[in-house]
Amino acid sequence: MNRLTDHLIVISFDCLSALDFPMLKELPHFSELLLNGAYCKNVESIYPSVTYPCHATIVTGNYPHRHGVVNNTYLQPGRLSPDWHWHRHHIKGTTLYDEAKKAGMRTGALLWPVTAKAEIDYNMPEIFANRPWHHQIPVSLFNGSIAYQLEMHRRFGSIRNGLNQPELDDFVLESAVHTIQAKKPHLLLVHFTDLDTQRHYHGFSSEQAMAALRRHDARLGRMVKALKEIGIYSQSTIVALGDHSALDHSVAIQPNNYFKEKGLITVDRRGKVTHWKAYCHSCDGSAYIYIRDKNDRDTKHFIQEWLQELLHDGRNGIEQVLTGDEAGARGADARCDFMLEARRGFYFKESLYGGFLHQITAEDVKAKRYTWGSHGYSPEKENYCTFFAAAGKGIIQQAIPSMRLIDEGPTFARLLGLHLGNTDGTVVEGLLAV
Template structure:
């Protein structure tokens, strides 16, 4: 296949929304991309619209139920900190970085989700030390490129303060700049989460979120400058994109409280789940309802009736209820018995104690019990789209793509590098190519 660029730099600004576009137009480095490139300010995301499924979709061109990453975290009933879909082996089929590696290209990924133990030349995966006895640096080293990560930590580790923002993104930035200047990768995937963090804990339109957008513009500028310093800017394509938007919320809906009251979840005196028949697995703005025994028709009927009753009263926060088959048709996990969508102002939480619905207080947010904005909602919700801006080699100037879907990004990026992702759910956005 014809290759349109020598270097593809994909920068994911987590939680970048279509509603941010007017601000991006005023920021100097985003302006530079927009002036020279193609863009779409109406990118429909996937369902559920959470980070790990979104990033797996970006590199595969497939919906969650086709690539296998159907949520951020695993179904682990009662676990207050469930494990995430960190590892490459959770993705079914090939990825953009797999195909680039097969083609002999040099690859790099910095905190890109679902890349632990991936075959990437310079890999700093996003993975947490999710057990008290684990060390963060040791976990990262075991799941990525050992010597590369040691080098980055030796050079820039002093910047980071655990996973606190904006320091984490500042560390990622310095690592990205150094990698561009010294390694000149053909494919680089970079994931920044500053904006997402600020929106979760301060609100969608908060001053903190606006400040994060300005920091992201500075980060983008540093990356553009690094490409120029490395002498590869003219032969590079730069893509800035978001994975999902976010919505403010003031109430947390805890369906598991009701399932426990119905005797469908049992806990011991310490509050630990001992057995369960049905469980609500949160995706924040949406949630899966799983059955321990998928063939348990009695429990499925009971849960279905409960959800329908709850939906009838808007104060319960449930906008609609899908069957597993209906969820599958939207790209979500068809193995769930049901999937529920939260109304605006609500989101789902897995907690088992307390009231069915909690009003979120300032103290809740400070203690990290709840957030005040989240994602995971249906991509069909109004004003919930994300954006994509592409500029550089192989990209036409000043082209406005009216609309596209997150599944279109993978095959489009593959085409830029002369690669093929095979059978995808998306299409190649040829309108942006300068051929």
């Protein structure tokens, strides 16, 4: 299969929404991308629409139930900070970067989710120290390209302020610019989280979120400039995309607290979960409920009746209840016993304290116990689409009416002359100069 581009630069602006389009048209670098390439302001995300499943979908072209990353985090009942699906081995099947590597292309990834221990030439994976005895830099080094990461930290490490934003994205930007200039990768995947962070802690349309969009525009401009400065812009394709949108909320739904009260979850004096029959695993705007013993019909029947009662009163925040099979049919984890969708204004927490419903306060958010905005909701929610734009070699000027997140991977593969196999998504032929 013929390649349509020599260098594919994919930039994920986490939480970039279709609702941001009016502002993007007014920003200098995003507007240039829109003017010179193809774009879609109606991109359907996946279910659950959270970051790690979304990014695994982007590089595989498959829904979560096929690629295996069905949530950001592991099911670890009661743990205050569960482990995330950081590692490549969590993805079933091949990926865009695997196929590029097999074809002899130089590959790079900067804080791209689910790439720890991946076969990527220049890899700085998104992973954080999640044990008291861990330190961030060794954890990152051990799970990515050691020499490359050491060089990036030596050059630009002073920019970072732990995992805080916007400093983290500023560090990623300088690393990305240097990687473009020094390594000239054929495939580079870059993940920026500044906007997502601001929307979580300040709200969807907050000034902090708008400032992050302006910073993202400058970051896009810097990367385009780097391609031009080394003379490979005309041989390159640059993509700016979002993985999901977000919604504001003011109430947290906490089913595990109810399960604890009913004896389905047992905790010791320290608050540690010692036994559980049922557990709610949050995806923010949605949630899975797992029953530990699949033969425990009594517990399943009890929960099913309780959920039906909740549905009758909108004040409980539950918009929809799916069975495991129905969740699987939407691309989510079919192994769950139930999947819950929150109403607007609500999201799910795994807390074991504070009641079934918790009215969020400014103090809660300042202490980072709760947030003002989240994603994870069904892609069927109104005004909940994400965004895609591409320009450069292999791309025509075209407004695409609609597309799906699952279509991006196959389309990227086609640009690089690769194939991802039998995927849920298909190539968006309408934006390619074939």
